[in-house]
Amino acid sequence: MDDPAAVRILAFDVFGTVADWHSGITAAVAAEGLPVDAAEFARAWRAGYAPVLARVRAGELGWTKLDALHRLILDDLLPRFDIPDLGEEQRRRLVHAWHRLDPWPDVVAGLTRLRAKYLLCTLSNGHLALLARLANHGGLPWDCLLSAEVFRQYKPEPAVYHGVASVFDVPEAEVMLVAAHHDDLAAARVCGLRTAYVERPHEFGADAPKDVSPVAENSLHVRDFAELADVLGC
Amino acid sequence: MDDPAAVRILAFDVFGTVADWHSGITAAVAAEGLPVDAAEFARAWRAGYAPVLARVRAGELGWTKLDALHRLILDDLLPRFDIPDLGEEQRRRLVHAWHRLDPWPDVVAGLTRLRAKYLLCTLSNGHLALLARLANHGGLPWDCLLSAEVFRQYKPEPAVYHGVASVFDVPEAEVMLVAAHHDDLAAARVCGLRTAYVERPHEFGADAPKDVSPVAENSLHVRDFAELADVLGC
Structure with a gap:
């Protein structure tokens, strides 16, 4: 066959x-000094991907670069990990960790x-x-x-x-x-x-x-x- | 600035x-045993590119892969070089020479x-x-x-x-x-x-x-x- x-x-x-991705994102989260279990945070970030992608595929969001989706998920995740006030520059660096x-x-x-x-x-x-x-x-x-x-x-x-x-x-x-x-x-x-x-x-x-x-x-x-x-x- | x-x-x-492209196409034309000046034929093939691309850009042809444009030019070129009856398989091999x-x-x-x-x-x-x-x-x-x-x-x-x-x-x-x-x-x-x-x-x-x-x-x-x-x- x-x-x-x-x-x-x-x-x-x-x-x-x-x-x-898990090692890379865990290291980036740890490097930013976020007061979280970095390995757990990395998994939660990735776990947010399928639901947000489903929203795109359903037409709720237009065609969207993965950087923007990673940012959407991150912005949603931070309050859930009790760090709602993380700065713009740190958020940007975390999204860019997916490039490296x-x-x-x-x-x-x-x-x-x-x-x-x-x-x-x-x-x-x-x-x-x-x-x-x-x-x-x-x-x-x-x-x-x-x-x-x-x-x-x-x-x-x-x-x-x-x-x-x-x-x-x-x-x-x-x-x-x-x-x-x-x-x-x-x-x-x-x-x-x-x-x-x-x-x-x-x-x-x-x-x-x-x-x-x-x-x-x-x-x-x-x-x-x-x-x-x-x-x-x- | x-x-x-x-x-x-x-x-x-x-x-x-x-x-x-000139060395590669010249070698391919020579390898097929075409009764032409291979270096000259390669230049003529490439020279046909700008005019046919102009037809595409003018909307006369739709968006077209370069393989198909190379074939169009070749089919036009062969009679001009007095080899109008070149076989399908040889034409295909010549177009594929642009891949290598x-x-x-x-x-x-x-x-x-x-x-x-x-x-x-x-x-x-x-x-x-x-x-x-x-x-x-x-x-x-x-x-x-x-x-x-x-x-x-x-x-x-x-x-x-x-x-x-x-x-x-x-x-x-x-x-x-x-x-x-x-x-x-x-x-x-x-x-x-x-x-x-x-x-x-x-x-x-x-x-x-x-x-x-x-x-x-x-x-x-x-x-x-x-x-x-x-x-x-x-």
Whole structure:
């Protein structure tokens, strides 16, 4: 059914899959000296993302860059953590911490191997400027950034997944989405893409390991990008 | 006036500036065994680009990927070179030769140095898939591909130059266009971008050197990407 041998394009989810947002945001919150459990605050910030994105997708907010969404969530979060009066400059610096997230340690070497055989692109709800800054910060060897910004729709809208095949003018079966999230992969699969699940057990912090059990429907299940390169013969 | 110290984003023209289209297309035409002067045929193919792009910009053709424009020009060119009956497969291979152009020898090392200090993006009339394939072929370390495809308009429309500043949410003066073509740079300058001219004296082949005289209005004039990195302190 889903022979990965036909795949020519690897499309990567970014937050959690490529970039270790939890470590980066936890460090930034701690660096600002916020009187909170920084690891917990980072998780709460990220947890605010799905609900606010649902508001955008429902048309309640127009197409919005992720910086602005991160700021909306932060402004909502601060009173809940009893720091309602945090200054403008600190809020701005915290939002910009999302631009400087480190990649997981296996990412650069893994992508470099994969690039010799596949076209590599992002497929993220982050806007292009944010993805470009992460690429620059981490030295990520992408061939192309694709983003909700290009399609003016967010994952898991089918148009975003079909959009990758359309941009590269290939059948959907020649595209594989690589992600650490089964819901993203499931939405891609419905659109005809191949799927590779990557375990990121510490996506939410080493103190909050997540379930990384396989789902049989995925084309591949790998520990990290090194194993992905091994499995794909790179 | 145009202090390059404010620049944070370098946007690069691709064909001629980054990619040596003349050598690549000449080699592809020769490899197909076409009974023509391959260097001359490559120049004629490229010369057909401006007129066909003018038809697109005039609205005579809709937004069109560069592959399709290259094919249009080729189909028009073959009878003029007395080879009207070239097969479909050969035409397809010739169009795809534009996907595998080598970068000029200074490009990868120069971009790698520049990336440590600047965000690097393309700004090309080529479509994303073509730019991605060139990036993959040449191992080009872009942070982001920007293209006519993203803006649905072609250079020299002002919207394309303003689009770079808009995507990155910075003033136009923080963006510098790097190109081997004075007309591209002039159009960018009108939009408030900084401009760097790169000499590519053999863009049209070693047998047809072009005038690479400076134009005083450019912020910088450099021999190649190594000198650009030197001048920008990278």
